[in-house]
Amino acid sequence: MxxxxxxxxxxxxxxxxxxxxxxxxxxxxxxxxxxxxxxxxxxxxxxxxxxxxxxxxxxxxxxxxxxxxxxxxxxxxxxxxxxxxxxxxxxxxxxxxFPLTIGPLAIFLVQFGVLDTMLSLAFLLWRGTLSPNYFYKVDYPIWLWNWSKPAKAVNTAAVVVSLVIAHQTGAQWLPYTMAIAACVVKIASSYRLIAILRGRRAAVPRV
Structure with a gap:
């Protein structure tokens, strides 16, 4: 054969x-x-x-x-x-x-390298969705949390900017807060995506 x-x-x-x-x-x-x-x-x-x-x-x-x-x-x-x-x-x-950045950046890299990667590639599961920028055609909440313009700006820039601020001011709690907040958003988005894929939740598209 x-x-x-x-x-x-x-x-x-x-x-x-x-x-x-x-x-x-x-x-x-x-x-x-x-x-x-x-x-x-x-x-x-x-x-x-x-x-x-x-x-x-x-x-x-x-x-x-x-x-x-x-x-x-x-x-x-x-x-x-x-x-x-x-x-x-x-x-x-x-x-x-700057060794003080190891903690918050480790949290950021876990969410960006694993959770955000999975979410970003999810558009491939729906034919006709050219990129994550068009994921609102599949599910608007996930798109809003991850690929709307404010979400994109916050996803990486907020953590990096907070690291620079912490370096200048000593406010080391700030980058941890931003990194953990970003991680929470990715976990919530991943949970919603899995629920949609398994048929436990209806997607909310916006055309």
């Missing part, structure tokens, strides 16, 4: 090699190089520049993809993977330079 050869999904090669994905690649390499410099120098200024490169590039690649009508599932997955690469290396540089 001959094995069935998997058939690839139809894709437009131009989307995989398009401008948005090039921006994603460039901003990822740039942020990771700057993170390596931060490791080497132990300077907070390099960490801030690295996060700025990551965030500005992350905004730019999505905006360009929408403007050029080049959004795709592959591009969304590439963006999600690159976000983790940037976040983990920058967080590692932060922890190596």
């Amino acid at each position: 001959m094995a069935t050869v998997p058939v690839p999904l139809p894709v437009r090669p131009a989307l995989l090699l398009g401008v948005p994905n090039r921006i994603t690649l460039i901003r990822t390499v740039l942020a990771m190089v700057i993170a390596a410099v931060a490791f080497r120098t132990g300077a907070l200024s390099w960490l801030i520049v690295g996060y700025a490169a990551y965030w500005i590039g992350d905004i730019a690649d999505g905006a360009v993809a929408r403007y050029r009508d080049e959004e795709s599932e592959g591009g969304a997955v590439f963006d999600i993977v690159c976000d983790r690469a940037c976040s983990f290396l920058l967080a590692a540089a932060f922890m190596a330079t």
